[in-house]
Amino acid sequence: MYFDQSPYSVRVEWGRRGAREAADRGDIVIIVDVLSFSTTVITALEYEAIIYPYPPHLDGKEYAEKIGAEYILGRAEAAKIGKATLSPVSFHKEHSNKSYVLSSFNGAFCTWMASKVPALLVGSIINASSVARVANSLSKETNANITIVPCGEQWNEVQENEDSLRPAIEDYLGVGAILSYLVGHFSPEAEVCLGAFLHSKEKIAELLWECGSGRELRERGFSADVKHSLQLNHYQTVPILKNDHFVKSNL
Template sequence: MHVAEQRPFSVRFGWGAEDLAVLARASDVIVIVDVLRFTTAVAVATARGAHVLPFRWRDASAPRFAVEQGAVLAGLREDPATPWSLSPTDLAGIPAGTRLVLPSPNGAALSAAAIELGTTVVAGCLRNAAAVGALLAAEVAAGHRVAVIAAGERWPDPAGIPHAGPLRPVVEDLLGAGAVIARTVDAGVLTRVPISPEARAAMAAFRAAEPDLHDELRGSVSGRELLALGWDDDVASAARLDVDPVVPTLHDGAFTALQCATGPIR
């Protein structure tokens, strides 16, 4: 047993692939949080009846994977030839039943890694924090242990390869993870005892930022990157709290929504 597993606690919190690998060994449910923009996009798409297949990176293998899965491959928002992208604003109009391969070096990569670890995987964000929190509260009440993983970003590695270097924690994922944890506490009327100090710290950050979520996201590094591209609409979409009553859960390699989940998954 490793102390970093946070085993004394029912609700845990960690960052990136490193904490995912440790916490998944001692958790029944893993929630991946990548607010700008992967898990926000997943919440929007699945709330509209789409199925989202996470893919680690948009490389030469991505189109082949999409064909094999009978799915459409998301493109870049700036490319008018592709109707769907990582943009939650774009995905607001996605038809029900669409199978969408959605590449992302952070949230999708973590989701794919979590599948391999053999645990239940959920996509969480600000938009579906209440729905995910209700599910997690039911899981904890049933005696299960849950972990919320903030994706963060990656610095380039020493050779300059993007997304391959050390973890860079980002505020929007801290707030999204904190929102999920806060809603878990609210739904389950939990005391401090089952919640790790790491999870309580994330929750406290969210509680402090809750009145000004849009401004907090706009001021973050990732938010300012999107603003520079003219995509404040994506930031505004990501900042909307508790508007999607869905719990996107990975089944057979695709996130599919559990509508208004109120009981444990198993």
């Protein structure tokens, strides 16, 4: 028998499996991938760009051509030619009203897994209070529970009998930041996540700067992405999935 967090109205479930479980229950879902899918989507919508999330196992380039959008390339490849990338700081006013297809192994994949829910929001450290406010409002309006999905990362060179999901502390603390503004009956998983954030709040920037994901981006030349992603409540923009793309929530 599978013992889940069903007795509670606010839950935390990891990765693609967690996204599917939340979708199967019909929960309101908040996708959290701090470095960098969530932060990139929030920043892109702040500049009025239109983002179509797309899973990496399907042909995103073909899909982009079909809908008349630009397919977002990898950070290093796109940066060389000055295009928007998975890097959140690559988006500016010039991208306003332009459409982009964004694929990623974590945030975009989890979004695809949980797309058929009453509401799917994107949350991160930079919009923690705002995404919680919208989720609280939707939960009250629809009487639906809330599941936050920290997407995590993928291990490199996964060997036989090993899991590919690498739990990432930037997502765990990002979820904790959102939980600090949510209301409801928290599961033990959510309570511990909230406690981690409250304990680390005063040094969260230092922790995430030095965490594995942060160091990886910095060593690849994307320190600006990490700095941008660590700004608590920097934006009020809350992306919500409508049909196949994200729009700003009007709540």
